[in-house]
Amino acid sequence: MMPTMRVTRLPRQQGGGAALLAATVLAIVAGACGTRSVVPYEADGGLHAAVEHTQSAHTFRVRGRLGAGTSALGWEGIVVDDDEQYQVAAMGTTLDVRRIDGVAWARSLESPGAWNSAPSDGSFDLGVLLHGELSSAETIDDHRLVQLRFAGEDVLKPLSHIPSTGPAQATVTIRSGYIAEIELRFQSDTTAHIELWDYGAPLIVDPVDAGS
Numbered sequence: 001m002m003p004t005m006r007v008t009r010l011p012r013q014q015g016g017g018a019a020l021l022a023a024t025v026l027a028i029v030a031g032a033c034g035t036r037s038v039v040p041y042e043a044d045g046g047l048h049a050a051v052e053h054t055q056s057a058h059t060f061r062v063r064g065r066l067g068a069g070t071s072a073l074g075w076e077g078i079v080v081d082d083d084e085q086y087q088v089a090a091m092g093t094t095l096d097v098r099r100i101d102g103v104a105w106a107r108s109l110e111s112p113g114a115w116n117s118a119p120s121d122g123s124f125d126l127g128v129l130l131h132g133e134l135s136s137a138e139t140i141d142d143h144r145l146v147q148l149r150f151a152g153e154d155v156l157k158p159l160s161h162i163p164s165t166g167p168a169q170a171t172v173t174i175r176s177g178y179i180a181e182i183e184l185r186f187q188s189d190t191t192a193h194i195e196l197w198d199y200g201a202p203l204i205v206d207p208v209d210a211g212s
Contacts, residue, residue, distance in 0.1 A: 044130070044134055044137075044146075045134055045136075045137025045144065045146040046137065046144055046146070046174060047129060047130065047134070047137075047146050047148075047172060047174070048130060049177065050144075050172075050174045050177055050178060050179050051126045051127060051129055051130060051179060053177045053178055054126055054178045054179045054196065054199065055126060055127075057178070057199035057200040058080070058081050058200065059078065059079065059080045059081070059198075059199070059200060059201055059202070059203040060078070060079055060196050060197065060198055060199045060200070060201070060203075061076075061077070061078050061079075061196065061197050061198040061201070061203070062075075062076070062077055062078065062079055062084075062086075062124070062194065062195070062196055063075070063076040063194070063195045064076075064159075064160055064192065064193065064194040064195070065192065065193050066156075066160065066162060066190070066191075066192045067190055067191075067192075068191075072090075073088070073089070073090040073162070074088070074089045074090070075087065075088040075089070075097075075160070077097075078203045078205065079123075079124045080203050080204065080205050081123075082099075082102075082123040083098075083099055083100050083101070083123075083205040084097075084098065084099040084123070084124055084205065085097070085098045085099075085205040085206060086098075087109065093108060093110060094108070094109045094110060095107065095108055095109065096108075096109050096112075098205060098206065098208055099120045099123065099161075100205060100207070100208060102119065102120050103117055103118070103119065103120055104117065104118050104119070104120040104121070104161075105117050105208045105210075115208055115210055117210070121157070121161055122157075122158065122161075124158070124159065125158035125159070126158075126159070126179055127158070128153070128155050128158040128159065129148065129155070129170070129172060129179070129182070131150065131153055131155070132148030132149060132150045132155070132170060133148060133149040133150070133151075134146070134147070134148060135147040135148060135149050135169075142175065143173055143174060143175045143180070144173070144174040144175075145171060145172070145173060145174075146171070146172040146174065147169070147170070147171055147172075148169070148170040148171075148172065149167075149169060149170075150167065150168050150169075150170065151167050152167070155168060155170065155184065156168075156184060156192055159182060159184075159192075159194055160192065160194065162192075164186065166186060166187055166188075167186075167187055168184055168185060168186045168187070169184070169185045170182060170183065170184050170185075171183040178196065178199055179196055180195065180196060180197070181193070181194065181195050181196070182194040
């Protein structure tokens with residue numbers, strides 16, 4: 001299991017479990033040549049407003065990656081209010097995963113068989129970002145970077161359904177008032193990168209035919 005987050009520049013710890021695995025950093029490069037200004041931007045760097053603005057869209061697309069190389073875990077899909085649908089790729093296998101009305105469904109896309117189901121562990125929740133300690137916030141060209149520290153809370157799970165343990169750092173990119181990217185780095189140097197886009201698009205989570 002992966003490490004938990006609280007953002008700052010942390011020491012190192014060990015990355016947890018199967019999903020975690022080694023990492024490389026998908027660092028957010030703000031650009032050596034951008035216009036940087038470290039200026040006051042509300043007490044939380046504008047994070048609270050951005051979280052509310054993104055959640056008020058009700059729908060958006062999500063892409064994420066944890067770790068790097070052959071051990072990486074990747075997912076891409078959609079969030080529609082409390083429901084979600086993803087294709088999850090790990091260890092050479094791709095799964096169709098859906099979370100509908102509090103139930104999580106999954107099956108292989110390589111050899112589709114019966115659906116497996118279990119109670120969902122919750123919904124995608126950007127609100128977890130508001131639990132972090134603000135380290136810095138700066139405006140760079142057309143976006144805002146907010147640095148956070150998380151010391152003892154599993155921040156990865158509400159954003160990916162993958163558990164984590166231990167402190168971590170987060171860099172949140174805000175564009176046009178929306179949460180656009182979240183970069184998480186754990187003490188083990190494992191990283192997770194999550195992108196959001198297509199806010200408010202007419203997206204629908206496909207229903208599950210439990211008999212198929």
